[in-house]
Amino acid sequence: MSNKYYLLRRNQETFVGPHNLSELVSLYKSKRCSTNDEVSGSTGPWVYLRNRDELEKHYPEMVGIFHGAVPKENLVSAYEKYEPKPRKGSSFLTLTLVAVVLLGVAAAGYYSYYRRQSDALNRVMRYHRAQDYSRAMNIMRTDAALVDKMRASLASAKEWLPVLRTFAFWDDTKPKPALMVAIREQSAVKTPANCSRASWRKIWRASMSSWEEVLTQQKLISAHWSLLLSWDTLWLRERTVPNWHYPNSYEHGCFLSAYNAFVGLSLPDNSFATVIRERIMWQARALASTSDSHRTIHPSSASPLLVWNCMEQSNDLKTLDACRRILKNARRTPLVIYSQEKYHWNRLRIIAAQIRKDGSTNSSIPSLASRTDSYNAIDYSDIVGYLVNINSQKK
């Protein structure tokens, strides 16, 4: 076996190997590398595997593997699977036999590849159903062909949609715009068309210059970042949307991308950045929590965003009212007025939770002036249903 090793580069960012030639053959056959990858030998140039001319120039021993040609004689020593030339004067019968054998080998190879990919797919689905997302995603991360196949077949195989949705938001270090479009469907509230981490990084960075103005004047603006900060954490956490497992909705995935992008930012050293950081950190903590009960932390300032944290953390009406009183003497800015809506929604939540505890009837749950949030268009009916159902299960 050759002791030459080669490194593969994928998407100009990750590496596979180093591998020797027979290992590369095996990778290619099992679709763990493709002609979109680049290859380099020791001190050699990087060449795209799809570029036959460059491969022939720099790594001729690979042409036969990736471009299916019968290798030239002087490449025999490098290429391990050499097909012998047919003898002169071979009969028609021999040629037919050779063709049949080759077809059989191709069919066996295809079946074997199909089986392997089928196995990988089955394992991904099994892990995903068991909520072992790490394992499912590890397989998908290393098998670009599998992901492509799943995406291309979505119309006929809807059962793959939840898995692709997990994948789109899981390894979000590089944007996958085509995948984001394929998995999105309709969003309940206003969200960016591309909710990848990279996209959110740009949004956050572009927004920094407006934080002071928005928070000083306490405006309600229709920017994505501002709307995201107003999303109620219970709504984010407890909605169930068909064909979403993890994240549980597009908005949930969008929030995760926005949060992960935010934590990577170098923040300016001012109170506005602090307020935004406290708000989004609370939202992330509440989203990750499986329980409704949280320790209420008195907000570090009277900013409405932090009062929302206070309200969402409250587990009883007395604490909730104490949160509301923080804004009692505040200027009636759009953010302060909107905070009243948040108060009423959280009041409903707390009362519903108390009813669950002591078994009172459904009719005690207060009604809201409007079930739709006037700023971010969240439809609280989704969650009122959740609260009521929980309530009736307790009877």
Added chain:
Amino acid sequence: MTNIRMFGETSVGVVRDSNQDSVFYDERVQAGVVADGIGGRKGGDIASGIVIQEFARFIQGRKARMPAEQAPELYAALLEDINAKIYSFGERYREMSGLGTTATAIQFIGQQAFIPHCGDSRAYLFTRDHLFQLTIDHNVASSIHHGWIDRSAVPQNTKRSVLTRGIGLSPTVEVDVYHLSIAAGQIFLLCSDGLSDMVDDRRILKILHKNKHATHHLPSLLIEEACARGGRDNITVLTCEVASL
């Protein structure tokens, strides 16, 4: 825990009067960076110095224990922030307008290495007595090869080594972050073009092969080799040996 041994050195070279390269590394947090201030412009040494200063602050601060999945994002954001700082420095001090630098860094987390990169400094991997250049040079030649720019769009007299990306040259910058799994015995080599322009890869490979068991010598040996071949630029070398996993 992965044990990484790091050694770095920088030299003004033979021809230049001043050193606009910088290097920084910290074995405790298993991270390092090489920066090459862009020559021909005032302030290259300031730009590379800012990279080192911000990088050091970053890795020695609370983000030093970042989870691996956040590393690409955090490092890309770091270099983008440094870019903004250097660019606005140039805007503020007009006599230094256009100052810039390359930056190639490395961070080991568990059994992975992350390599944030912008410019034409390089990261190589020495493994199984083979040498692979990991990073793509952000210059005209590479950009044409990868299809980022069209050959016809490049003016005729443009040198192929002209940078197409650098830290501080424009208000925003796109940064590559490479990542790969590591193995014991591997050596990562980060260097400025003062080395790679003077010493070809085969010679670098020979030196690495001969001294793979004495990696503390490598930076000075490589610098000496570059100087012996003309030393026309500043030379900076950082080696990181994966001593054990």
